[in-house]
Amino acid sequence: MSGRALPLLFLNLxxxxxxxxxxxxxxxxxxGEKARKDEWTDVDRKRVMNDIITTMFNKKFMExxxxxxxxxSKKALRTVYDRLAHxxxxxxxxxxxxxxxxxxxxxxxxxxxxCPRPKDILLVTFNHLDAIKDFIRDSPGILNQVDETFRxxxxxxxCLSAGEFQLxxxxxLLFFQDMHIRVxxxxxxxxxxxxxxxxxxxxxxxPWGTEVPGLIRMYNRNGDEVKRTxxxxxxxxxxxxxxxxxxxxxxxVLKLGTNMYSVSRPVETHMSGSSKNLASHxxxxxxxxxxxxxxxxxxxxxxxxxDIKKPGGSETGFRLNLFTTDEEEEYAQAVFRLGFVxxxxxxxxxD
Amino acid sequence: xxxxxRCPPAEPGRPPAPPSCVSFQAAWCVLPARVLLVLTxxxxxxxxxxxxxxxxxxxxxxxxxxERFICVGTSSGTVLVFDIPHKGTNVTVSExxxxxxxAITDIAAxxxxxxxxxxxxxxxxxxxxxxxxxxxxxxxxxxxxxNIPGRTLPGSRLWNGVVAAGYGNGQIRLYEAATGVLRAExxxxxxxxxxxxxxPLTGKLLSGAEDSFVHVWKLSRNPDxxxxxxxxxxxxxxxxxxxxxxxxxxxxxxxxRGSVLLGRTASRGVLLPLGGCGAERWKPxxxxxxxxxxAQRSSPWA
Numbered sequence: 001m002s003g004r005a006l007p008l009l010f011l012n013l014x015x016x017x018x019x020x021x022x023x024x025x026x027x028x029x030x031x032g033e034k035a036r037k038d039e040w041t042d043v044d045r046k047r048v049m050n051d052i053i054t055t056m057f058n059k060k061f062m063e064x065x066x067x068x069x070x071x072x073s074k075k076a077l078r079t080v081y082d083r084l085a086h087x088x089x090x091x092x093x094x095x096x097x098x099x100x101x102x103x104x105x106x107x108x109x110x111x112x113x114x115c116p117r118p119k120d121i122l123l124v125t126f127n128h129l130d131a132i133k134d135f136i137r138d139s140p141g142i143l144n145q146v147d148e149t150f151r152x153x154x155x156x157x158x159c160l161s162a163g164e165f166q167l168x169x170x171x172x173l174l175f176f177q178d179m180h181i182r183v184x185x186x187x188x189x190x191x192x193x194x195x196x197x198x199x200x201x202x203x204x205x206x207p208w209g210t211e212v213p214g215l216i217r218m219y220n221r222n223g224d225e226v227k228r229t230x231x232x233x234x235x236x237x238x239x240x241x242x243x244x245x246x247x248x249x250x251x252x253v254l255k256l257g258t259n260m261y262s263v264s265r266p267v268e269t270h271m272s273g274s275s276k277n278l279a280s281h282x283x284x285x286x287x288x289x290x291x292x293x294x295x296x297x298x299x300x301x302x303x304x305x306x307d308i309k310k311p312g313g314s315e316t317g318f319r320l321n322l323f324t325t326d327e328e329e330e331y332a333q334a335v336f337r338l339g340f341v342x343x344x345x346x347x348x349x350x351d
Numbered sequence: 352x353x354x355x356x357r358c359p360p361a362e363p364g365r366p367p368a369p370p371s372c373v374s375f376q377a378a379w380c381v382l383p384a385r386v387l388l389v390l391t392x393x394x395x396x397x398x399x400x401x402x403x404x405x406x407x408x409x410x411x412x413x414x415x416x417x418e419r420f421i422c423v424g425t426s427s428g429t430v431l432v433f434d435i436p437h438k439g440t441n442v443t444v445s446e447x448x449x450x451x452x453x454a455i456t457d458i459a460a461x462x463x464x465x466x467x468x469x470x471x472x473x474x475x476x477x478x479x480x481x482x483x484x485x486x487x488x489x490x491x492x493x494x495x496x497x498n499i500p501g502r503t504l505p506g507s508r509l510w511n512g513v514v515a516a517g518y519g520n521g522q523i524r525l526y527e528a529a530t531g532v533l534r535a536e537x538x539x540x541x542x543x544x545x546x547x548x549x550x551p552l553t554g555k556l557l558s559g560a561e562d563s564f565v566h567v568w569k570l571s572r573n574p575d576x577x578x579x580x581x582x583x584x585x586x587x588x589x590x591x592x593x594x595x596x597x598x599x600x601x602x603x604x605x606x607x608r609g610s611v612l613l614g615r616t617a618s619r620g621v622l623l624p625l626g627g628c629g630a631e632r633w634k635p636x637x638x639x640x641x642x643x644x645x646a647q648r649s650s651p652w653a
Contacts, residue, residue: 164454212538216537
């Protein structure tokens with residue numbers, strides 16, 4: 001399979017993670033002067049975002065990432081995001097981390113599947129990066145790091161053929177195969193069925209470079225057109241408007257990969273029935289694999305300073321429960337309160 | 352000539368094979384003297400019980416040609432031509448065709464047609480037409496059409512001196528094999544065409560694409576003008592309702608009543624009988640299909 005899929009996988013999943021974290025933290029932030037010691041403020045939120053983005057775009061890690069290689073195993077990749085999410089003062093419990101990861105992966109799976117052209121996966125990636133740059137627009141140092149990665153993407157992927165992009169797409173979809181976790185926001189928008197499969201639209205603009213189906217042209221041996229016929233299709237397609245920009249700045253046109261959480265709406269995964277999903281895709285093998293362990297250690301070294309600093313002195317670590325528990329979710333649904341509750345627990349000394 | 356493949360039967364409850372052992376294609380190659388199973392994977396090429404290590408990152412595109420050769424394409428653009436003895440295991444590489452610069456996507460052959468019996472296609476959209484023999488001769492090279500960006504060629508077939516090719520932008524194009532002249536152009540699909548097959552006796556062409564549709568087309572040649580005619584026949588949703596993306600590779604049964612089409616959706620083989628001029632409903636044929644299933648070009652992912 002393609003040796004160039006990993007950077008795209010990492011950056012897009014990272015982007016989705018940042019969308020979710022940003023939205024959750026905003027929903028719970030209290031104006032600075034009114035906040036108690038255990039509540040989130042805007043300053044805290046920005047700090048968390050900055051810390052995670054800095055870690056994500058670490059120069060050495062990016063260098064390693066862009067080397068042609070196979071995708072990491074599911075376990076290894078999950079560990080990367082576990083550590084990334086904990087790159088700052090925020091702490092997530094296991095359930096929250098699980099749900100965060102489910103949302104991230106299903107969102108990116110949806111984006112890959114629905115890309116009109118295989119090359120559009122690059123536009124999706126650029127959408128994520130554009131948003132990340134907006135998160136850290138006040139920090140020129142980190143902005144520089146992100147721009148560097150942007151340039152590297154353009155350099156590496158800018159001249160790949162459609163066939164190579166198709167192979168990347170297939171590599172990514174293989175990674176996501178058999179993941180059918182239902183996501184409320186997708187179910188509500190009817191882009192996902194109740195069996196977890198995504199809906200393929202058969203209407204709308206055709207990809208850039210494709211003609212609307214329906215025309216047959218026939219030519220004689222001299223190359224002159226001699227006959228035309230038309231046929232109807234069940235789809236309702238229209239010509240595309242314009243091509244998205246593959247430059248450092250520009251209108252990407254494609255909406256896939258933009259922040260679908262920015263309009264405040266509740267987003268959660270469905271627990272009912274998803275326990276089967278979790279069981280089927282979560283545990284690949286039980287026995288520890290020595291190579292995998294090395295892989296994870298190597299990743300840990302690359303991600304640099306990921307030794308989680310123990311909260312000490314005046315700095316307290318904030319533990320964040322991002323999502324409701326099963327029981328609370330059922331309760332919430334029962335009373336039509338489809339928001340979610342964020343609880344903050346401060347690590348008390350001695351924990 | 353029958354062209355079908357068989358995937359290793361899935362054991363119930365067993366998870367799918369890990370990505371490192373992805374197999375790309377499987378095909379039966381029927382030569383006059385013997386029948387062989389050719390498998391390509393990341394690890395290399397396997398011809399029945401022989402194993403030849405991979406020359407490039409992956410191999411893709413398999414066809415039997417010229418009565419005693421098997422051609423296999425590679426990701427570097429070369430086509431390996433294997434000479435298959437009537438008996439025994441002495442398979443040798445008789446030739447390496449180095450015309451393509453991009454990864455081979457597909458190879459198709461038309462047995463017993465004389466000149467112009469093999470077509471090779473690549474990721475850039477280039478088609479090469481060859482004449483098989485002791486030495487394979489390049490008859491024609493149809494380059495990428497410049498005005499349409501980023502085409503790539505998953506499927507191509509030969510029929511009656513005509514090359515039918517399906518492209519990544521959803522178009523089917525028919526070229527005169529001998530001259531390379533474009534004879535017909537069909538705006539067939541709204542997404543990448545991943546499967547193309549042809550029933551030579553009835554002249555039915557089948558296309559499957561990521562827009563989830565499967566189309567059947569009728570090809571004919573005007574005996575006076577030699578013009579190629581394409582007319583649309585059946586069209587159906589290429590997937591079971593609620594199933595997902597749909598079949599990854601399709602094949603028409605070679606007994607050519609043009610009436611049976613096989614596909615493979617997410618995790619099982621599916622049979623889609625095509626009636627006289629329409630497609631009937633899906634009939635799932637069970638977890639391990641007992642009859643031939645089109646070989647997987649890529650893994651079904653929905």
